[in-house]
Amino acid sequence: MVLDNAQPVPAEPRRSTGIDSVEALRLLGSVSVGRVVFTQHALPTIRPVNHVLIDGSIVIRTHAGTALTARTRVARDPGVVVAYEADAIDPDTHLGWSVVVTGYAHLVTEPVELARYQALLRPWVDPTMDYAVRIHPDLITGIRLTAADT
Template identity: 70%
Template sequence: MVPLDRAEALRLVGSVALGRIVFTRHALPAIRPVNHVLDDGAVIIRTHEGAALVPAVEQAGAPGVVVAYEADVIDPVTRLGWSVVITGYAELITDPGELARCRALLQPWVDQRMDYAVRVRPDLVTGFRLTDPEEQEEQAD
């Protein structure tokens, strides 16, 4: 495993469309698969009324609720790839103009009305690349 710096980790998250958001629901961890877009360094997701994440974010108030966001690409055969976890505050996007812009940036991946957008501001970004040990030895030579 090779650690990733913040810039490379965010670049990799921006290169994929799917990830998982982790939040607290009824004092227990909850995880949901979502699609996302990276916008000015923040993760934007869209969700729907009734989604478990919406009340968690609404009830938090400023600066938002602490969540984790994880995205990865790992080949099941070679076991090579990368994984990134972003930890930060999630907030509902309520400004009508900004909400419209986010809707234009990110199309829902499920056939369901998605009226809400959530921004996760990355406070802590950690990640690693799973590499072939033989390639690492060759690069060191």
């Protein structure tokens, strides 16, 4: 049995235009859920997470048992290379935007900073997330998907 839950693509043509880094970070800060991409056993791994954008960095909460926490705990400078993606694309019209940030992730270890992030970012899957990971963006790219006639 084959299940096809794909939405039909609208017949109207679409245009993909680049978004500058300032607008890309503004858009990323306007949503609370994204996907962090990191390496586990030499292969790419993607996890959906909620985030907050603080002082130009992306902050996510984690717990002791996650692969990302383990990787950032033992990382040396400059940190663990990760990508972070967030988007808002309408499932019916297929219009919207997507932002990808590539940078280095660090485990937050300073108690005052960690407490600040814990107060600002409530976990949505496990309330015992005692760790925070901060991603400093080094490469910021984004696209906006619009109708071709706009």
